[in-house]
Amino acid sequence: MTLDDRGPDGRSTDVESGAGTPSWLAASLNYCSNCGGELQLGPVEGEERHRLACGSCGHIAYVNPRLVVTCLPLTRAGELVLIRRGLEPGKGLWAQPGGFLEVDETVTEGLIRETFEETGLVVAPGEIVGLYSRLEAAVVVLAVEATVVDGSPRVTAEALDVRAFRAEAIPWPQIAFKTTYWALVDWLALRHPELRPPPRSRHIGR
Numbered sequence: 001m002t003l004d005d006r007g008p009d010g011r012s013t014d015v016e017s018g019a020g021t022p023s024w025l026a027a028s029l030n031y032c033s034n035c036g037g038e039l040q041l042g043p044v045e046g047e048e049r050h051r052l053a054c055g056s057c058g059h060i061a062y063v064n065p066r067l068v069v070t071c072l073p074l075t076r077a078g079e080l081v082l083i084r085r086g087l088e089p090g091k092g093l094w095a096q097p098g099g100f101l102e103v104d105e106t107v108t109e110g111l112i113r114e115t116f117e118e119t120g121l122v123v124a125p126g127e128i129v130g131l132y133s134r135l136e137a138a139v140v141v142l143a144v145e146a147t148v149v150d151g152s153p154r155v156t157a158e159a160l161d162v163r164a165f166r167a168e169a170i171p172w173p174q175i176a177f178k179t180t181y182w183a184l185v186d187w188l189a190l191r192h193p194e195l196r197p198p199p200r201s202r203h204i205g206r
């Protein structure tokens, strides 16, 4: 267990690996998308683990995590832009802009789109800061540093406030998510190794 309470591989979850499809997700996987037959979990020839397969046509419903792309935008002054979330989960708390990558866009396009939607800022994505698994949510969260190149901060339903913080002034007790906390810790280690982040607050959610 490290200082910031994550496993040795950086995964950010309380769920054990190898526990199968999370129950909330399994509950939505009842019928075959090919023929409408019932899906059943069990051994499938040629597969090394149990799969959801259709009893009628044999179609296999593979279940894989989705990618959440998130951005750590930096101003010219080197300040980090965070948004105060307007929606649950984490309403009223601070997080980096981001969201699900769409199937027809690249990671870079997704980062630019999500950041613009939530902040009004146009960014140029740069280095990868971290990549975090959340098994309980079936997502992988990518955090990428970016440079603000255009636009102006804009408040929306998604973002009650858009604010740039000096590295010394990151609002640690009001961080929305574990993955935000870990991305900020990793960014600090990369750019401001002289600064030590506080331990993660217990109230910090997902």
Ligand SMILES: [Zn+2]
Binding pocket: 032, 033, 034, 035, 036, 037, 054, 055, 056, 057, 058, 059
């Ligand atoms: Zn089927």
